[in-house]
Amino acid sequence: MKTALLTGLLTAATTVTALVATMAPASAFSWNNSWTQPTVYSKTQTKFDDAPFQKFVQKERVEIQGAQQFMLDPSKLMMKYAHDVSVFFINEGAGFRNQLAYEATSAKGAKTTGLIFNDISSTESIISNSDGPLKKGDGVNLGKMAAGTQLDFWLRADGKNKGSKSNIFGTQVASNGDKLQHVVAYAYKNYILLGFEDLWGEKDATGGNNQKSDRDFNDAVFVLDIGAANVRNLVQPVPEPTVTLGLMGAGAAALFGTRRRRQTASAEQQ
Numbered sequence: 001m002k003t004a005l006l007t008g009l010l011t012a013a014t015t016v017t018a019l020v021a022t023m024a025p026a027s028a029f030s031w032n033n034s035w036t037q038p039t040v041y042s043k044t045q046t047k048f049d050d051a052p053f054q055k056f057v058q059k060e061r062v063e064i065q066g067a068q069q070f071m072l073d074p075s076k077l078m079m080k081y082a083h084d085v086s087v088f089f090i091n092e093g094a095g096f097r098n099q100l101a102y103e104a105t106s107a108k109g110a111k112t113t114g115l116i117f118n119d120i121s122s123t124e125s126i127i128s129n130s131d132g133p134l135k136k137g138d139g140v141n142l143g144k145m146a147a148g149t150q151l152d153f154w155l156r157a158d159g160k161n162k163g164s165k166s167n168i169f170g171t172q173v174a175s176n177g178d179k180l181q182h183v184v185a186y187a188y189k190n191y192i193l194l195g196f197e198d199l200w201g202e203k204d205a206t207g208g209n210n211q212k213s214d215r216d217f218n219d220a221v222f223v224l225d226i227g228a229a230n231v232r233n234l235v236q237p238v239p240e241p242t243v244t245l246g247l248m249g250a251g252a253a254a255l256f257g258t259r260r261r262r263q264t265a266s267a268e269q270q
């Protein structure tokens with residue numbers, strides 16, 4: 001069954017507006033170079049099975065067509081219910097040694113930030129590195145987060161090698177240096193899958209900072225566990241799939257952006 005984010009459309013739209021209004025203007029994420037790698041748990045410790053998610057990892061250097069359909073509306077990562085949050089490594093198709101960090105904003109606006117993975121490379125990934133520290137399914141626990149927590153995630157492209165000279169890309173297009181989408185998101189089973197693009201610029205563009213991006217959004221792929229109830233709150237079944245592009249396979253749902261959702265909302269009301 002394909003599903004889409006259609007929960008409480010009218011009230012959700014109101015909530016989103018309020019959230020956006022209280023968010024700070026788009027700005028680069030503040031990366032703390034003194035962060036250290038949190039404990040990484042193996043899948044034998046966490047019992048998390050990465051296998052069902054590997055089919056959503058886009059083939060290397062194959063552009064995701066219609067990636068905008070899978071753009072993550074960051075306000076969607078709002079936790080209605082308190083839950084212990086974990087992030088699991090699924091795969092990476094990157095020459096870069098990328099890094100991932102998170103930001104959690106409480107209902108009262110208090111921000112917590114931290115490192116999740118310091119070196120997103122693996123001997124098992126689609127572009128493997130013999131000294132890559134991660135195994136598929138490895139997880140980092142971010143701790144219990146309260147109801148009303150707003151989550152967000154940021155990738156520092158080749159940050160392990162380039163440190164502060166790296167590009168930082170997130171879910172908010174306006175805050176990305178190239179003003180492009182760098183994250184795709186899907187809901188699948190009780191989880192949310194996030195795929196990042198680590199290269200700057202449009203596909204096949206030249207000049208400036210452009211890195212001839214392949215737009216494959218597989219450069220760092222993760223599964224986010226915010227709990228089944230929170231995912232269900234974001235995702236509800238729809239009669240027919242509205243999108244069947246890109247990575248989206250059986251049972252996956254795009255976390256549509258606001259514009260798409262509003263279009264769907266108006267269509268539903270007709």
Ligand SMILES: [Ca+2]
Nearest residue numbers: 093216218219
């Ligand atoms: Ca790639």
Ligand SMILES: [Ca+2]
Nearest residue numbers: 215216217219
């Ligand atoms: Ca890429």
